[in-house]
Amino acid sequence: MQSGDLSLLIDPPNNRLKGDVVLRTSVSSDFVPSRDEIGFPGEYEFKKIEITGWQILSETTEKLVKTVYLVKWDEMNFVFLGKITKVPPIEVMENLDGSRMMVFLPISGGELISAKEAAEVVKQLEPDVVVPSFYQDPKDFLKLLGQEPKFQEKLVFKSKDFENKKNEVVLLKVS
Amino acid sequence: MSMFREILEKLQSAPEHQRRIWLVVFSLAAMVVVVFLWFGYFNALVVSSSKTAINPAPEQELKKDFSFLGTMKTGAATVYEFFKEKAADWFGFLSAPKEYIIKP
Numbered sequence: 376m377q378s379g380d381l382s383l384l385i386d387p388p389n390n391r392l393k394g395d396v397v398l399r400t401s402v403s404s405d406f407v408p409s410r411d412e413i414g415f416p417g418e419y420e421f422k423k424i425e426i427t428g429w430q431i432l433s434e435t436t437e438k439l440v441k442t443v444y445l446v447k448w449d450e451m452n453f454v455f456l457g458k459i460t461k462v463p464p465i466e467v468m469e470n471l472d473g474s475r476m477m478v479f480l481p482i483s484g485g486e487l488i489s490a491k492e493a494a495e496v497v498k499q500l501e502p503d504v505v506v507p508s509f510y511q512d513p514k515d516f517l518k519l520l521g522q523e524p525k526f527q528e529k530l531v532f533k534s535k536d537f538e539n540k541k542n543e544v545v546l547l548k549v550s
Numbered sequence: 551m552s553m554f555r556e557i558l559e560k561l562q563s564a565p566e567h568q569r570r571i572w573l574v575v576f577s578l579a580a581m582v583v584v585v586f587l588w589f590g591y592f593n594a595l596v597v598s599s600s601k602t603a604i605n606p607a608p609e610q611e612l613k614k615d616f617s618f619l620g621t622m623k624t625g626a627a628t629v630y631e632f633f634k635e636k637a638a639d640w641f642g643f644l645s646a647p648k649e650y651i652i653k654p
Contacts (some may be wrong), residue, residue, distance in 0.1 A: 378650045379638075422635075449648055506652065530652040547654040 378448065381422060385455055385479070396421050400457025401441045416442050424448045429467045434460060445471055450534040454500065456480040458509060459488050462496055475537045476502040481509040482516040490515035503540040506530070506547060513546055520544060589618075592625040 376383045384394030386401075395411065402414040413419055416430040425447040434441045443463060446453040452473035456463065458481060471478075478500055481487035487509055488496070493516055497505050505520075507513055517524055526546045561572055 376650065376652050378648055448650075451650065529654075531649060533649050547652070549654045 376453070381424070383424070383446065383448075386457065396424070396426070398426070398444055398446075398455060400443065400455055401439060404438055404440050406440075413444075414442070415440060427470070429470060431459065431463055431467060433464060443467060443471070445473070447473070450475055451537075452476040454478045454480075454502065456496070458486075460486065461488055462492050462499075468496075468499060471500055474503075475534050476500070477504045477506060478502040479506045479508050482507040483510040483512055485511075490519060494519035497542055502542065503537040505542060505544045507544065513544075517544060589621070592621055595625060595628060 376385065382394040382396075384392055384397045386399055387394070387397060397409075397412045399406070399408075399412065399414040402408075406414050408414045413426060413428065416428040419426040419428075426444055427447075428442040428444045431441045431443060441457060441459070443457060443459070444453075444455045446455070452475060454471050454476060456479060462468075478497065480493055480496060482490050482493040484490060493507075497520065507516065510516070513524060520542055522542075522544050524546055525544070526548050528548055530545055530547060561569060564572075
């Protein structure tokens with residue numbers, strides 16, 4: 376994700392890509408973040424980007440810490456739910472609010488949250504835009520939200536583009 | 551107070567070259583005080599700005615870097631960043647709204 380000269384990387388699979396801030400939604404409990412990495416719950420600030428992370432206790436084990444993040448970047452609110460396997464607890468969900476919201480979440484079941492539960496999360500959060508992640512087949516999820524698939528190579532937008540949008544699903548093509 | 555007055559009167563009646571020496575001495579003393587205060591302010595500024603950064607380094611690590619040159623460099627960088635941000639804000643306000651790009 377990029378805006379101006381700032382970039383934010385979310386769960387990069389390797390160190391090949393470089394970002395000003397790297398967010399990790401699921402890390403081993405002995406993970407030691409570098410200066411530009413965020414891997415644990417807490418409040419962080421970087422060049423006017425406010426990042427707040429909440430731990431999902433029900434999905435955190437002795438070896439693995441799962442965190443969901445709300446990133447407030449200017450007027451935008453980005454929610455990264457990471458590799459959740461079920462609907463996050465209410466105490467986490469109630470923190471994830473704000474206008475001009477974009478939610479990133481898995482949608483197609485398997486080891487992660489099912490399409491039905493993902494749709495439930497979307498209905499509860501009521502974001503402007505939903506960007507599915509870690510998915511194979513988005514059909515069930517789109518059907519539950521009554522939408523047609525819209526694939527895009529990349530998503531380019533301004534905050535004013537969010538007017539009159541609700542729960543709009545945008546699928547990003549993985550190259 | 552009277553002692554201070556006596557010293558001033560003595561200086562006033564002293565020959566020109568002696569007064570010049572005292573002028574240099576007092577100027578140097580004033581300069582040292584100003585630099586000391588400025589340096590202290592810089593230190594406070596750098597510590598407070600470091601605390602807003604993500605994953606702040608442990609306190610010991612921060613203190614270790616507080617050499618004069620290190621502090622000057624960090625202080626200058628902080629001041630530069632501050633003005634750069636202000637300028638960016640101003641130009642951002644005048645220019646088109648911010649664009650975001652998201653790639654998978």
